Amino acid sequence: MPVALECISLTKSYGDMVAVNAIDQKFEAGTYACLLGPSGCGKSSTLRMIAGHEMVTSGDIILGSDNITDVAPAKRETSMMFQNYALFPHLSVLDNVAFSLKVRGIDKATRYKEAEKLLDLVDMGSYRDRLPSQLSGGQQQRVALARALVTKPSLLLLDEPLSALDPFLRIRMRTELKRLQRELGITFIHVTHSQDEALALADLVIVMNEGKIEQAGSAREIFNQPKTEFVARFIGGHNVLLQTDGKHAIRADKIAITKSAGEGTVAAQVSAIEFLGTTVSVSMEAGDLGEIVASVSENSFFDDAYDVGEKVHVGWEAQDLHKLAG
Ligand code: ADP
Ligand code: MG
Numbered sequence: 001m002p003v004a005l006e007c008i009s010l011t012k013s014y015g016d017m018v019a020v021n022a023i024d025q026k027f028e029a030g031t032y033a034c035l036l037g038p039s040g041c042g043k044s045s046t047l048r049m050i051a052g053h054e055m056v057t058s059g060d061i062i063l064g065s066d067n068i069t070d071v072a073p074a075k076r077e078t079s080m081m082f083q084n085y086a087l088f089p090h091l092s093v094l095d096n097v098a099f100s101l102k103v104r105g106i107d108k109a110t111r112y113k114e115a116e117k118l119l120d121l122v123d124m125g126s127y128r129d130r131l132p133s134q135l136s137g138g139q140q141q142r143v144a145l146a147r148a149l150v151t152k153p154s155l156l157l158l159d160e161p162l163s164a165l166d167p168f169l170r171i172r173m174r175t176e177l178k179r180l181q182r183e184l185g186i187t188f189i190h191v192t193h194s195q196d197e198a199l200a201l202a203d204l205v206i207v208m209n210e211g212k213i214e215q216a217g218s219a220r221e222i223f224n225q226p227k228t229e230f231v232a233r234f235i236g237g238h239n240v241l242l243q244t245d246g247k248h249a250i251r252a253d254k255i256a257i258t259k260s261a262g263e264g265t266v267a268a269q270v271s272a273i274e275f276l277g278t279t280v281s282v283s284m285e286a287g288d289l290g291e292i293v294a295s296v297s298e299n300s301f302f303d304d305a306y307d308v309g310e311k312v313h314v315g316w317e318a319q320d321l322h323k324l325a326g
Helices: 043-051 093-103 108-121 137-149 167-184 195-201 219-224 229-235 298-303
Strands: 005-014 017-027 032-036 058-063 078-081 155-159 187-192 204-209 212-217 238-243 246-251 256-258 266-275 279-285 291-297 311-315
Touching: 005 043, 017 043, 017 058, 017 204, 017 212, 032 043, 032 195, 043 078, 043 155, 043 187, 078 137, 093 108, 093 137, 108 137, 137 155, 137 167, 167 187, 167 195, 187 195, 195 219, 195 229, 204 219, 204 229, 212 219, 212 229, 219 229, 229 238, 229 246, 238 291, 256 291, 279 298, 291 298
Parallel strands: 032 187, 032 204, 078 155, 155 187
Antiparallel strands: 005 017, 005 058, 204 212, 238 246, 256 311, 266 279, 266 311, 279 291
16 A cells, blocks of 8 residues: 655764755655755665664654554654665575565465465566576665565665666666566655666656755646755756846756847857757857857757857747745
């Protein structure tokens, strides 16, 4: 059964260091949420407190109608999948998955039946007798997922689950994670430092910075209406411009480049060009405005290509400027 989770003024200090600073966040039942932020911003500490692997310094964690702040990890209906998978090297795939049921005193026949069900769910049924060392990274990841799900948690916590995979596999497994979450209908909280991953997966993206939540919202909200300069810069694809009435962000694909000046355009000089496939990223120096990056479609770039060093003019529609707080 999916249940909602709520963190209330959740705080973690390590000595004098405040790693998670009084965060308030609600996760609706059945949500795919991503905690997104740079290394050291407190993502893992938050996740470990929710899992019960880390003591809470202050604040509360409410799962469904229960305050689980001081409940032991195994009694929480949560399950955690670790970054390095932490499979037992001497146990077969089947025994790895059945392990947490064994700890809970469930008989052998039942726990193997459940473990086989989960292995089938992640397409690993035919690997049941192998040892972890006889599996590829992607296969180990699936086994770790099956193991985390075998206790039928209401909440699955995943700490950088894709970061050990190569880029190709990472994208494939991310699709599978999303499919699995939809099928199971349970809440997933997925920690990542990758903007792409969070935007691709999450119903709810929570951007963290220095132990605090900068912004929480849907992927489109975060991308189109970043609240702060930090979010605009971290999520990428935006330019932060200082205007007389404060800081604004404008999406790189909303910047127009022309060879001749027009109304309201700004003179700039091309400093770098990167071909990215469907788009071309053009960096320019625009005087007082500093660096401006435009994302131009491949076709329109090559219709009227310009070179590094060339003088151009940049413009944008006022309606595409998005005001930032502070
Ligand atoms: P993230 O997962 O976002 O990279 P963490 O939650 O791991 O961030 O860490 C947040 C901050 O807390 C970092 O500055 C880190 O060095 C510190 N930290 C994490 N775990 C411990 C610990 N066990 N003891 C002391 N400091 C820690
Ligand atoms: Mg971490």
